[in-house]
Amino acid sequence: MSGQWPLWEVFVRPRRGLSHTHVGSVHAPDAATALQNARDVYTRRQEGVSIWVVPAAQITASSPDEKDAYFDPAADKIYRHPTFYHVPEGAKHL
Amino acid sequence: MTGTATTTFEQVLGLGDDALIAAQRLCEWCTRAPEMEEEVALANIALDQLGAARLLLTYAGELEGAGRDEDDLAYLRDDREFRNVLLVELPNGDFAVTMAKLLFLSAYQRLRYEQLAAGEDARLAGIAAKTVKESTYHLEHATLWTLRLGDGTEESHRRMQQAVDEIWPYTYELFDDNALRQPWLNIVEPVLAEATLTRPEDPPWAPRGGRQGLHTEHLSYLLAEMQVLHRAHPGAQW
Numbered sequence: 001m002s003g004q005w006p007l008w009e010v011f012v013r014p015r016r017g018l019s020h021t022h023v024g025s026v027h028a029p030d031a032a033t034a035l036q037n038a039r040d041v042y043t044r045r046q047e048g049v050s051i052w053v054v055p056a057a058q059i060t061a062s063s064p065d066e067k068d069a070y071f072d073p074a075a076d077k078i079y080r081h082p083t084f085y086h087v088p089e090g091a092k093h094l
Numbered sequence: 095m096t097g098t099a100t101t102t103f104e105q106v107l108g109l110g111d112d113a114l115i116a117a118q119r120l121c122e123w124c125t126r127a128p129e130m131e132e133e134v135a136l137a138n139i140a141l142d143q144l145g146a147a148r149l150l151l152t153y154a155g156e157l158e159g160a161g162r163d164e165d166d167l168a169y170l171r172d173d174r175e176f177r178n179v180l181l182v183e184l185p186n187g188d189f190a191v192t193m194a195k196l197l198f199l200s201a202y203q204r205l206r207y208e209q210l211a212a213g214e215d216a217r218l219a220g221i222a223a224k225t226v227k228e229s230t231y232h233l234e235h236a237t238l239w240t241l242r243l244g245d246g247t248e249e250s251h252r253r254m255q256q257a258v259d260e261i262w263p264y265t266y267e268l269f270d271d272n273a274l275r276q277p278w279l280n281i282v283e284p285v286l287a288e289a290t291l292t293r294p295e296d297p298p299w300a301p302r303g304g305r306q307g308l309h310t311e312h313l314s315y316l317l318a319e320m321q322v323l324h325r326a327h328p329g330a331q332w
């Protein structure tokens with residue numbers, strides 16, 4: 001039977017006010033079962049107040065091969081960070 | 095001080111034994127469940143039942159006033175002294191039988207704990223209020239599987255119907271000491287209908303006796319396995 005059930009990615013919101021965070025995955029035949037399985041596997045020790053399950057097949061991911069093209073160019077563009085800019089003396093309403 | 099004159103040792107013992115024996119049976123699925131996720135789910139439910147059993151047996155021991163604690167009651171009684179209903183001691187059978195047992199038991203336990211949570215005995219009400227949330231989840235889990243197996247393939251439908259037919263007569267005993275049969279039917283019948291399963295006819299005779307200590311032959315085997323360690327090494331600790 002294993003291997004026939006599709007994979008679901010599990011996201012748990014640890015507390016109100018925080019975002020759902022990816023915690024792992026479960027196998028399940030459908031969404032409702034995936035939710036129950038996720039509850040049993042990932043929130044047994046009060047880890048969360050809300051769960052999302054998403055079919056793993058529905059996630060489009062960036063490829064590790066594209067890592068350089070995707071992420072490296074950002075490394076030397078420090079002017080994209082707000083800390084790059086000095087706030088002029090006396091500037092108001094910032 | 096927490097009890098009232100209306101709560102008896104036997105009543106609480108019955109509730110505690112239902113939970114304890116159900117826990118022991120569900121544990122048997124460990125390493126044998128069809129999927130790892132389902133194994134974790136069944137083990138969780140078993141642990142919930144065990145937690146309830148500990149609270150209830152501790153309270154039963156206090157009501158009895160003979161100095162017996164939860165371990166004495168769980169490990170040092172013989173089958174004739176157990177007060178659980180027959181349904182919980184029945185073998186797991188296939189997965190459909192386990193789910194039929196869980197559906198019928200959790201629907202009953204949810205109603206019973208709801209009733210006790212609103213009752214006069216504050217100690218029992220506290221235990222029931224905590225446990226009813228767990229029963230609600232057990233019922234949800236059993237409902238989910240009953241729907242999927244009943245309204246699944248031809249083979250899963252056949253086996254789920256067979257399981258319901260097999261376990262149904264044992265549900266009558268659940269209501270010998272309360273008036274919850276109709277509310278219970280109001281929960282269970284729609285689940286069976288949605289699962290395209292036939293609700294069995296009322297049988298001319300239903301097995302009973304658990305609450306009086308008259309059990310099926312299955313209970314003593316279960317107890318032997320559950321009690322052997324404690325009896326061989328009294329007071330053993332992890």
